[in-house]
Amino acid sequence: MSLDEAKTKPHDRLRAYLEADLEAVNGLIRARMASEHAPRIPEVTAHLVEAGGKRIRPMMTLAAARMCGYKGDAHQKLAATVEFIHTATLLHDDVVDESGQRRGRPTANLLWDNKSSVLVGDYLFARAFQLMVETGSLNVLDILSNAAATIAEGEVLQLTAAQNLATTEATYMQVIRGKTAALFEAATEVGGVISAVPDAQIEALAAYGDALGMSFQIVDDLLDWGGASGDMGKNVGDDFRERKLTLPVIRAVARADEAEHAFWTRTIERGRQEEGDLDQAMELLRRHGTLEETRDEALRYAGLARRAMARMPDHPLRDILADLADYVVARVN
Amino acid sequence: MSLDEAKTKPHDRLRAYLEADLEAVNGLIRARMASEHAPRIPEVTAHLVEAGGKRIRPMMTLAAARMCGYKGDAHQKLAATVEFIHTATLLHDDVVDESGQRRGRPTANLLWDNKSSVLVGDYLFARAFQLMVETGSLNVLDILSNAAATIAEGEVLQLTAAQNLATTEATYMQVIRGKTAALFEAATEVGGVISAVPDAQIEALAAYGDALGMSFQIVDDLLDWGGASGDMGKNVGDDFRERKLTLPVIRAVARADEAEHAFWTRTIERGRQEEGDLDQAMELLRRHGTLEETRDEALRYAGLARRAMARMPDHPLRDILADLADYVVARVN
Numbered sequence: 126m127s128l129d130e131a132k133t134k135p136h137d138r139l140r141a142y143l144e145a146d147l148e149a150v151n152g153l154i155r156a157r158m159a160s161e162h163a164p165r166i167p168e169v170t171a172h173l174v175e176a177g178g179k180r181i182r183p184m185m186t187l188a189a190a191r192m193c194g195y196k197g198d199a200h201q202k203l204a205a206t207v208e209f210i211h212t213a214t215l216l217h218d219d220v221v222d223e224s225g226q227r228r229g230r231p232t233a234n235l236l237w238d239n240k241s242s243v244l245v246g247d248y249l250f251a252r253a254f255q256l257m258v259e260t261g262s263l264n265v266l267d268i269l270s271n272a273a274a275t276i277a278e279g280e281v282l283q284l285t286a287a288q289n290l291a292t293t294e295a296t297y298m299q300v301i302r303g304k305t306a307a308l309f310e311a312a313t314e315v316g317g318v319i320s321a322v323p324d325a326q327i328e329a330l331a332a333y334g335d336a337l338g339m340s341f342q343i344v345d346d347l348l349d350w351g352g353a354s355g356d357m358g359k360n361v362g363d364d365f366r367e368r369k370l371t372l373p374v375i376r377a378v379a380r381a382d383e384a385e386h387a388f389w390t391r392t393i394e395r396g397r398q399e400e401g402d403l404d405q406a407m408e409l410l411r412r413h414g415t416l417e418e419t420r421d422e423a424l425r426y427a428g429l430a431r432r433a434m435a436r437m438p439d440h441p442l443r444d445i446l447a448d449l450a451d452y453v454v455a456r457v458n
Numbered sequence: 459m460s461l462d463e464a465k466t467k468p469h470d471r472l473r474a475y476l477e478a479d480l481e482a483v484n485g486l487i488r489a490r491m492a493s494e495h496a497p498r499i500p501e502v503t504a505h506l507v508e509a510g511g512k513r514i515r516p517m518m519t520l521a522a523a524r525m526c527g528y529k530g531d532a533h534q535k536l537a538a539t540v541e542f543i544h545t546a547t548l549l550h551d552d553v554v555d556e557s558g559q560r561r562g563r564p565t566a567n568l569l570w571d572n573k574s575s576v577l578v579g580d581y582l583f584a585r586a587f588q589l590m591v592e593t594g595s596l597n598v599l600d601i602l603s604n605a606a607a608t609i610a611e612g613e614v615l616q617l618t619a620a621q622n623l624a625t626t627e628a629t630y631m632q633v634i635r636g637k638t639a640a641l642f643e644a645a646t647e648v649g650g651v652i653s654a655v656p657d658a659q660i661e662a663l664a665a666y667g668d669a670l671g672m673s674f675q676i677v678d679d680l681l682d683w684g685g686a687s688g689d690m691g692k693n694v695g696d697d698f699r700e701r702k703l704t705l706p707v708i709r710a711v712a713r714a715d716e717a718e719h720a721f722w723t724r725t726i727e728r729g730r731q732e733e734g735d736l737d738q739a740m741e742l743l744r745r746h747g748t749l750e751e752t753r754d755e756a757l758r759y760a761g762l763a764r765r766a767m768a769r770m771p772d773h774p775l776r777d778i779l780a781d782l783a784d785y786v787v788a789r790v791n
Contacts, residue, residue, distance in 0.1 A: 284573055411635065
């Protein structure tokens with residue numbers, strides 16, 4: 126690794142390596158987003174698809190295919206597929222969460238309305254489906270249809286688990302697998318499948334995608350509590366206010382004494398939150414050490430991801446992806 | 459045709475003929491609706507999938523396959539696929555229309571909420587996708603992914619056309635093609651595709667499904683105005699109150715004089731409806747004869763459907779489907 130490489134963030138190195146592919150994917154996304162009959166569709170999606178998306182999921186597909194020596198253009202179609210599926214779930218999440226902002230821009234449902242978010246999301250799902258059919262690989266279709274079911278199942282599970290103090294760690298893991306890891310896993314796996322590499326390599330790619338996605342989502346949930354040190358920044362506490370049970374809280378609830386349990390019941394289950402409750406919640410997480418434990422869990426998954434990459438043949442992209450796994454957790458203070 | 463057959467409605471004859479297949483499809487629907495991790499899913503879908511659905515779309519697939527001499531079980535999987543896609547669009551429509559009742563039961567979004575409707579709809583789409591991948595036919599996947607895009611595009615188009623007096627007949631036709639005809643067409647076509655009959659027969663099946671679907675939806679829209687005679691029953695006028703432009707209104711607007719145009723602008727475009735407006739709207743449709751014309755349009759599509767069936771080889775199901783096309787329009791007084 127050169128000094129330059131050491132200083133550059135892994136996702137920037139990934140982007141630089143895949144630049145030509147990414148440009149083709151962006152062209153494909155623009156072309157397939159268009160609708161002859163319904164011009165509102167690109168209006169709604171443009172601000173989601175064009176703006177500021179890190180394209181991390183499509184980069185997984187592109188990187189996996191390139192690492193496996195793929196020659197062709199199906200990897201670009203699948204990368205666009207994966208971004209469309211991701212964008213569609215964001216649109217449907219907008220309806221669900223009544224969230225006001227996403228990526229710093231107004232959400233589609235404020236720019237337009239819930240109707241547009243649901244139906245344009247459906248349109249992107251259908252476009253994703255068309256794109257993957259074009260690759261002509263039943264194996265790819267099988268992987269992506271299973272991922273779609275896991276994603277939808279996870280979203281419904283999250284809904285039923287919300288505000289329920291009895292939510293277990295196993296349920297949480299299933300939720301974040303659907304919410305994030307399933308698409309990361311499928312995105313990476315299909316890059317290997319179209320390259321027709323040996324099964325052991327396809328399994329390593331899938332294992333990498335899953336572990337990276339799990340780590341990514343655990344870190345995201347931890348950052349909502351200000352990271353492992355519980356820094357009370359201005360974006361801290363959204364999940365608490367929305368009464369979402371993530372790993373730090375699930376573990377703290379499991380170890381709560383009677384008074385602590387009453388606190389969680391009032392704030393999360395009954396939703397009767399008062400001034401100072403967020404500080405009190407943070408204090409309970411610190412007391413039981415669940416923020417540090419959550420970081421350890423993210424590190425464990427990052428280690429799994431790194432070790433999965435070690436099962437791949439030598440390649441510059443292999444090293445970048447391995448570094449990316451570490452970098453995801455390094456975001457946490 | 460025996461006397462008994464002459465007295466029995468075509469869809470009842472169809473159901474009787476396909477009884478064993480339909481039972482297998484119902485079993486498949488129940489099995490695939492289940493979710494290991496998210497038990498809410500069958501709770502939300504059961505009242506839509508189990509109750510009172512006429513299963514008209516799955517019957518198209520089963521009938522087409524049987525007519526083509528298909529031996530296997532892929533037709534049952536595709537029939538379940540089609541019903542899942544239909545049910546998912548109903549769930550997403552519930553969010554959209556804020557409709558209070560569907561098929562005489564509370565809609566999912568009142569029983570549960572908008573969130574469940576969106577996400578469980580997504581789950582059914584994913585399940586549909588898995589089922590069709592299992593058939594292993596890329597041709598089938600191509601047809602159904604194109605249908606999914608047309609459906610979603612039509613829904614968005616309907617949204618942008620709503621309350622817009624400039625909506626053309628061509629736009630209306632595109633909307634109902636997406637809303638109804640695209641799935642009827644795909645459902646019938648795939649029954650032929652899996653049977654590997656000659657292209658001319660597959661084209662005839664697709665043409666039948668499209669024309670039947672168009673006729674079906676035009677009749678539905680006409681019945682919302684009390685049929686060709688404009689009978690003011692208790693379920694008349696929903697589309698007017700929701701300011702939806704269907705064929706009778708689009709044609710009446712096109713021929714409106716100045717005063718009539720002002721009426722449509724106030725009631726449909728501005729949504730300022732007063733007591734007596736529905737009667738006045740009905741009077742305008744009668745004056746311009748657009749209710750009868752709309753029935754003629756439905757009859758024209760029914761004729762196209764019947765003639766498409768005439769291109770198929772002799773088979774009892776061929777005659778039942780041809781009769782069904784006439785029966786759809788015979789619902790109109």
